[in-house]
Each structure stands twice: as structure tokens, then as C-alpha cells.
Amino acid sequence: MILMAVFLVGGSIGLLVDWPAGPANLDWGVWVVLYGGYGFVISAALFHARTGR
Amino acid sequence: MAESALYTVILVFYFGALMGLGLWFNRRNRSRQEYFLARGDLGPATVGFSYSATQMSGSSYMGAVGTERELGYNFAPAGVSSAAAAWFTYVLLGERLRRLASRVRCTTIVDVFEARYRGRAVSVTATLLMLLAFIPLIAAQLKAAGNLFEVLLGMPYLLGLVVFGGIVIVYTVIGGMHAVAWTDLIQGSIMIVGFAVLAPVAVSAAGGFAEMHQRYAEFNPGGISFLGEMPALWVVSSFLVWGFFQIGGAPAAVTRFLIPKDRGTLRKALVFSIAFSSFIYIGSTLIAIASGVLLPDLEQTDLALPTLVQLLMHPLFGGILVAAVLGATMSTIDSVLLLASSLVVENLYVPMARREVSQRRGVRLARWTTLGIGLLALVVAIDPPATILFIVTMSFSLMASAFTFPLLLGMWWPRATRAGGLAGMVGGALTCVVWYGLGYMEHGTFDNWIAGLWPALVGPAVSLVLLVVVSLVTRGPPREVVEVFFGEGEGTADGVPAARG
Numbered sequence: 001m002i003l004m005a006v007f008l009v010g011g012s013i014g015l016l017v018d019w020p021a022g023p024a025n026l027d028w029g030v031w032v033v034l035y036g037g038y039g040f041v042i043s044a045a046l047f048h049a050r051t052g053r
Numbered sequence: 054m055a056e057s058a059l060y061t062v063i064l065v066f067y068f069g070a071l072m073g074l075g076l077w078f079n080r081r082n083r084s085r086q087e088y089f090l091a092r093g094d095l096g097p098a099t100v101g102f103s104y105s106a107t108q109m110s111g112s113s114y115m116g117a118v119g120t121e122r123e124l125g126y127n128f129a130p131a132g133v134s135s136a137a138a139a140w141f142t143y144v145l146l147g148e149r150l151r152r153l154a155s156r157v158r159c160t161t162i163v164d165v166f167e168a169r170y171r172g173r174a175v176s177v178t179a180t181l182l183m184l185l186a187f188i189p190l191i192a193a194q195l196k197a198a199g200n201l202f203e204v205l206l207g208m209p210y211l212l213g214l215v216v217f218g219g220i221v222i223v224y225t226v227i228g229g230m231h232a233v234a235w236t237d238l239i240q241g242s243i244m245i246v247g248f249a250v251l252a253p254v255a256v257s258a259a260g261g262f263a264e265m266h267q268r269y270a271e272f273n274p275g276g277i278s279f280l281g282e283m284p285a286l287w288v289v290s291s292f293l294v295w296g297f298f299q300i301g302g303a304p305a306a307v308t309r310f311l312i313p314k315d316r317g318t319l320r321k322a323l324v325f326s327i328a329f330s331s332f333i334y335i336g337s338t339l340i341a342i343a344s345g346v347l348l349p350d351l352e353q354t355d356l357a358l359p360t361l362v363q364l365l366m367h368p369l370f371g372g373i374l375v376a377a378v379l380g381a382t383m384s385t386i387d388s389v390l391l392l393a394s395s396l397v398v399e400n401l402y403v404p405m406a407r408r409e410v411s412q413r414r415g416v417r418l419a420r421w422t423t424l425g426i427g428l429l430a431l432v433v434a435i436d437p438p439a440t441i442l443f444i445v446t447m448s449f450s451l452m453a454s455a456f457t458f459p460l461l462l463g464m465w466w467p468r469a470t471r472a473g474g475l476a477g478m479v480g481g482a483l484t485c486v487v488w489y490g491l492g493y494m495e496h497g498t499f500d501n502w503i504a505g506l507w508p509a510l511v512g513p514a515v516s517l518v519l520l521v522v523v524s525l526v527t528r529g530p531p532r533e534v535v536e537v538f539f540g541e542g543e544g545t546a547d548g549v550p551a552a553r554g
Contacts (some may be wrong), residue, residue, distance in 0.1 A: 026267035045327040
């Protein structure tokens with residue numbers, strides 16, 4: 001549930017931040033919140049599948 | 054061979070295979086519970102893919118690609134959030150629902166409400182709300198498929214509707230949940246292969262990953278980061294709503310948690326769900342951005358995906374991908390159709406029947422009901438009235454508002470009472486409808502809301518407050534309910550009927 005709160009609250013704040021320009025003509029927000037978000041969710045699901053928590 | 058003829062041949066083979074699957078599973082359905090739930094008969098991949106394929110839909114694949122093409126990364130948070138929906142629902146509900154199903158017989162999600170809140174008022178309200186949302190939803194999906202047939206195959210709308218609707222209704226009627234879940238797995242697998250090929254081809258055709266974004270910024274300067282065209286509150290709302298509130302907003306998908314008998318199957322199913330959803334949403338983002346670059350003048354944005362397929366892919370592969378998109382539409386229709394008929398049979402007819410319904414008669418009744426609801430939706434889809442389209446627009450928000458917290462707190466908070474559950478359900482649904490109405494009065498559209506706040510956020514918030522306050526001022530639930538829902542260990546009865554009170 002802590003991970004869920006981090007995802008929801010962190011993601012919401014991350015969407016509102018004015019991020020600097022990053023690689024591939026995208027700002028860092030897209031890399032951190034979007035693509036990082038997918039990595040976070042997949043990792044959390046694997047964590048739950050392995051540990052049950 | 055002409056492109057449309059090749060598409061037709063592929064679709065004939067594909068639909069033939071689906072019908073065969075329905076017939077194959079025909080003999081497996083010996084009871085209503087096997088027909089509606091296939092309890093214990095499905096593995097992790099089938100449960101996982103079926104959850105995600107039901108949660109998404111073919112029209113939302115096309116709609117999402119079209120919308121993302123217009124809004125760019127303003128809309129992308131909805132994708133990562135939708136992928137996370139499986140994580141939220143599996144962790145917060147999955148294990149508890151699976152364990153509950155081993156203690157009391159739960160064939161539908163309304164059975165869960167009835168077992169938890171012990172009242173016909175709760176179960177009838179939940180059933181009617183779901184049916185109100187589901188039948189127009191099936192009709193809208195059928196309409197989307199009919200339109201696709203018309204555009205891609207040059208087939209008259211009515212003929213496309215009847216062919217497509219007829220196939221999905223027949224295999225659902227014959228095969229029940231076994232056929233529905235297995236076709237979801239097949240359709241999801243084809244979708245993965247399709248997107249795995251189309252996304253890199255589209256990105257490459259748009260100049261490569263970095264150049265594609267540079268060119269997209271010229272096409273849509275506001276769409277290259279999260280906050281551009283749309284208000285900040287809208288972007289954050291879509292992020293929150295498409296993830297967390299799928300707990301109540303997607304009851305057909307959540308029903309999948311009643312299927313597995315063991316914990317390991319459910320956990321592995323989560324991995325399949327997350328992997329499938331994430332892959333599809335990342336792929337659709339890339340395809341959408343590429344379509345903005347490659348098809349800047351496209352007028353019907355919903356056709357961005359099929360148009361890109363026609364532009365970039367060999368007709369043979371394009372035909373398979375189109376079949377998969379249609380298959381995704383089918384995944385939603387078959388699941389919702391099966392849930393709607395299970396609600397009518399299990400939560401309306403059986404409780405009112407004066408005598409015991411035998412297994413054989415029950416399965417026959419279930420099939421006739423599935424057929425009846427399917428045909429009703431087919432008739433509605435021929436020329437859907439404006440009110441139907443309005444209900445479709447708000448169906449997700451309505452269910453998220455009505456069911457998210459009564460379901461979640463019902464599984465986690467022993468103090469939640471029957472009156473609290475009913476107040477949360479009705480109050481959330483009414484708030485959602487009123488919020489849509491106020492937004493319409495202010496903006497003249499159902500897509501923009503007061504202060505940019507999505508009704509699927511406001512409705513659940515009111516539902517939560519009502520549920521908690523009313524529960525605290527009313528008498529707590531009976532001890533046996535608390536024991537069934539919050540006791541430790543697995544059940545041994547595996548499906549004794551829930552007491553109806």
C-alpha cells in the first residue's frame with residue numbers, strides 16, 4: 001500500500017512539475033513519470049507475485 | 054488479391070476459430086457456476102489476459118490511439134495508470150475475493166455485495182446499476198465494430214453488425230466463461246505480436262524515436278509534455294481515475310478474481326496482466342505519436358490505427374492486426390455480456406424463483422438469457438439513440454462512483470454496514486449523474502466538468518464519506534458476516550450458497 005501511495009501521490013505531483021528538457025526531444029517528466037511509472041508498476045507486480053506483499 | 058478481400062478471408066478464418074473454441078468448451082458447462090465462472094479451470098495466463106483484455110476494449114484501442122494522437126503526452130498518464138489498474142485491483146481485492154469464493158458461492162460481483170451487506174436492496178440496486186451501464190456498453194462496442202467493418206471491408210454497416218454481433222453472441226452463448234477467457238488469451242497474444250511489429254515500424258517511418266518527437270512537437274506543440282493543451286486538473290484526474298477507480302469501474306474484469314482456487318494462480322495472473330497492459334499501452338503511445346507525424350491531415354482520429362496499418366503493413370499482417378483489434382472489442386463484449394446475463398439469472402431470477410433451479414435447467418436458462426441480452430444490444434446498436442450514447446459516456450464513471458468504496462471497504466473494513474454500503478452505492482451514483490449534468494449545463498458537453506474535476510473522482514469521494522458516516526451511526530454487521538469476510542484461512546466449503554437476508 002505504501003508503494004501504491006508513492007505511485008498515486010508521486011505520479012500526481014510529477015505531472016504538475018515543470019521538468020527540464022531530457023533525451024530524445026522529451027522532457028525528463030515523460031521519462032520519469034511515464035516510462036519510469038511503467039517500470040515501477042511492473043516491478044511492484046513482480047514483487048507482489050514473489051512475496052505476496 | 055484486393056486488400057479488403059484479404060482482410061475478409063483472414064477474418065473468416067479467425068471468426069471460424071473462435072466459433073470452434075465455443076463449441077469445444079460447450080461440454081464443459083455442466084452447472085451455472087461453470088458456465089458463468091469456470092471456477093478453478095483456468096490457469097494464470099488465461100486469467101491474467103482475460104482480466105486485461107476485458108478491462109481494455111477494441112474501441113478503446115482505437116479511441117486511445119486517436120485521442121493520444123490529438124493530445125500527445127497530455128493523455129499518456131492515463132495509459133500508465135490503466136496498466137497500474139491491474140496491480141491495484143489484484144493486490145487490494147484479488148486475494149480477498151478468491152478466498153471469499155472458497156467460503157461462500159459467489160458467481161457474480163453482486164453475490165459479493167449480497168454476502169457482505171446481506172440485503173436484497175443492495176444486490177438489486179447493484180444489479181440494476183450494472184445492467185443500466187452494460188447493455189448500452191455492449192451496443193456501443195457492437196456499433197464500433199460495425200463501423201470498422203464498413204470502413205475496412207466496405208461492408209454495409211448493418212451486415213457488419215449482424216455478422217460480428219452474431220459471432221460473438223453465439224460463441225459466448227455456447228462456450229460461457231471457458232470460451233470467453235480462452236478467446237481473450239488468443240486475442241491478447243495476437244495484439245502483442247501486432248503491436249510488437251507495428252510500433253517499431255511506425256516509429257522508424259516517423260524518423261526514429263528522437264526525430265519522431267521533434268516532428269510531433271511541430272504537429273502539436275502542446276502535446277510533447279504532460280501539461281499542454283489540457284488543464285492540469287484534467288491530466289491528474291485521468292491519471293487517478295484510470296488506475297485506482299477501476300476497482301469499482303470494471304466489474305466484469307474484477308469477476309476474474311472469483312475464478313482461481315489457489316493463491317499462486319492469482320499472483321502469476323497479475324504478472325501476465327501487468328506485462329500485457331504495459332506492453333499494449335506503451336505500444337499505443339508510440340503508435341499514436343507516430344500517427345500524428347505520418348498522418349497529420351487525418352480527419353477521423355478514431356481511424357488513426359487502422360489507417361496506419363493500411364499505410365505501413367503488408368495486407369496479410371494488417372488483416373491479422375485488424376482481426377486482433379476486432380478481437381479486443383469482442384473480449385469486452387463477451388465478458389460484459391456474460392456478466393449481464395449472470396446478473397439476470399443469479400441475482401434477479403434465482404432469488405425470486407419459487408423452486409430450486411436444477412443445474413441442467415440453470416445452464417439452459419443462462420444460455421437463453423445471454424442470447425436475449427445479446428440480441429437486445431444488437432437491436433439497440435442498429436440506430437443507438439442519443440441517451441444510449443450518454444449512458445456509455447458515463448458508464449465507467451457511474452460504476453466507479455457506485456462500487457469502488459462499497460467493494461473496497463466491504464473487503465477491508467469490518468465496520469461497514471448494510472445501510473452504509475447502500476448509501477455509498479446510491480449516493481456515489483447520484484453524485485456522478487448530477488456532476489455530469491452540472492458540467493453539461495456549464496460547458497454544453499459531457500466531456501468537460503465543473504472545475505475540470507472528473508465525475509469519477511467526485512462520485513467515489515461522496516460515496517466514501519456516506520459509507521463511512523452511515524456505517525458509524527448504524528449497527529455493525531452480524532458476526533457471521535465478519536467471520537466469513539475477515540476470518541483467517543481458506544474456506545473448505547468452496548461455494549456453499551450465501552445466505553440471503
